[in-house]
Amino acid sequence: MAFLEPPPDLIKVREGMHNVSASMLRPIARKYDEAEHAYPNELDAFRGIQVMGRAKKKKDGEKKDKPKDPGKIGQNLGTVVTVEEMCWGDCGLMLSIPNAGLGNAAIAAVATDEQLERFGKKWAAMAITEAESGSDAGSISTTADLDGDSWVLNGEKIFVTCADRCDCVVVWATVDKEAGKAGIKSFVVEKGTPGFTLDHLEHKLGIRASDTGTFVLNNCRIPKENILGSPEVKQTTEGFKGVMKTFDNTRPMVAAMAVGVARASLDLTREKLEQAGEKLDYTKSPNNCSARQKDYYMAEATLEAMRLLTWRAAWMADNSDFNNLEASMSKAKAGRGGTLITQKCAEILGPLGITTKELAEKWMRDSKILDIFEGTGQIQHLIIARNVLKLSRSQLQ
């Protein structure tokens, strides 16, 4: 039913995660912004908690569970609520939580039982992007060649999150360049494998607590069993589309990150406004408010809109509704909205928005990545436009 009062279960998750975030992430947010590339040892407390689990595999034809108890919420909705709270504490640190990498999500989604046994407890990063291949993931040039019982990988991967800290990396490579997207497969490469080197770590605008690195694969030989999914190259792009479909689940998560960071900015701004004697009470006509109060209200309304789009996309995933359009809408709106809100808050805060004594300047830097990774805002607009205009990739390029 269309009814948007948050259910008790959601509020419980939110409150629980908020306490964790406020006590464990927020206090060390500045420390690891400054100590770029240092592993936050405090995060070891999260080790052993299985973040990227997976539901029991269903037999063919068996319907997916729908949340039955009206008070209960589904896994995707629970995740976006959790992610928002964690990123309210600190986005870079949330991205550094052990064993919660994108690689872990990929392994949880498609690994065989045997692979899950081998890699399930390892921290897995994800390596897709290359110097010449960003949003156009179908154009990657890293290769994987079968040689006896091994795959031999060659190429270079950039912008790998948790590059230094992870135990293994899920690497995208092509087994057949001629086959285009159909030839792209993913492989688990463990740290310490000869020919697999971490070249360097990047220095970034924000999310500095999260280490981002470049890997070089030089005749890197891995066991044949390390391929995720089928090695067969089909004449269709179904496999690639399947991989891209995981974005329908991860894009609302990035949108939730933007909601979390933007809310942190708004909360600080409200606190400072109230300290200055400006109470926000939602009763005065916006025409009769100060300029900064009006800006604040509009930013807050935008935050609400971002969150509702995010919840909708996650709720649809929980109900097995196809949410490709809604996932991109949440990411497009929240990515840009978060960027603008954190900028606006830093502006409203005046000198307090510039100083590193407060976190507002940091949130402005952190938020920017959320309109970039997991598909830039422009890519999201392309996806939305193709969807609502019913245009193909060749019609709307």
Place this chain on the structure above:
Amino acid sequence: MFGFSLTKEQKMVKASFAEVVRDIVAPNAHDMDENREIPADYLEKAWELGACVAAVPGEFGGDGMEYSPMLNAIVLEELAAGDMAFAVAAMLPSIFINPILEMGTDSQKKKYLPASCGEKYQPSTAAVCEPRLDFDAMSLAATATKKNGSYILNGAKCFVPKAASAPNILVAAQLDGKPQLFIVKAGTPGLEVGQREKNIGLYALDTHEITLKDCQIPAEDRLGGEEGCDYARFIQKGRAAVAALAAGECRASFEQARDYAKKRVQFGEPIAYRQSVAFMIAEMAYEVDCIRLLAWKAASALEAGRDATRDAYLAKIYAGETAMKVCDYGVQVLGGHGYIRDYPQERRYRNARGVATWEGIATV
């Protein structure tokens, strides 16, 4: 139960209003706007669907169904997607019926509801807006003073829909520093209904300025009697309603821009093939959803009986700014045709301007 999809009942109600929009409202929206008139039989068609009286108990002439702000928000959006002036006019009786039902005394219900819930559409109305730059719905210039068992009302109101034909006007005025609502009957001495207003939008809806000069009404006509009413809730419901109306207006603007961009060929291909146009349409698509979801969130809070001050305020401020932007894009995508009155985009652009300003013209 939390969720984003409509129930069977919500879908059914939406579909019945969509039918009226398809058959009557949309095809005649242009003429209604140009002629500055909504034919009475069109309003009867919407009245027959019973949305305004659904929650009124059977004894007072209604259907005795559960009161649902969510359902009202869905209806308002659907009608406004056809024409905003029609939507306000068709749902106008509820701006009077709904507060009396929720906050009226027993005798007020007996006295006013049956007459308002008859077979035929009857335009009752509310007077909230005031003709001044610093108008604020929660802090009014119009006043009510208690004197010898009566209330004396003074002040000026504007944008009062159907003030000239409504038998009752629910007037918002400040009593002892707090805004309250008063039922003022047509023809009460001291109540003066001015000429029909000429506004930027909603041409088809007749609105008026009214002035109250020592207008005396009996004490029992204060909404809620001696104890008064929850005026803040009345305003919250109005704000959620305006956001829902904006969602409908913007949806129509988006849909026309989308369809036009696919048909309009320049340089050998539809303009929709260009990112500069396609991205505007993408933005319109999710902004319509943002406005709707914010309206729904406020309506859900009201339905749950929770204080919706913040939700309704944010929904309206967002809808006000965003409706203007979406309907602006709607004109822009159509280029010169968007500017010509033969196409509805220019009307939507004019109508959108009111969203940030209106208070108390509709309710959920």
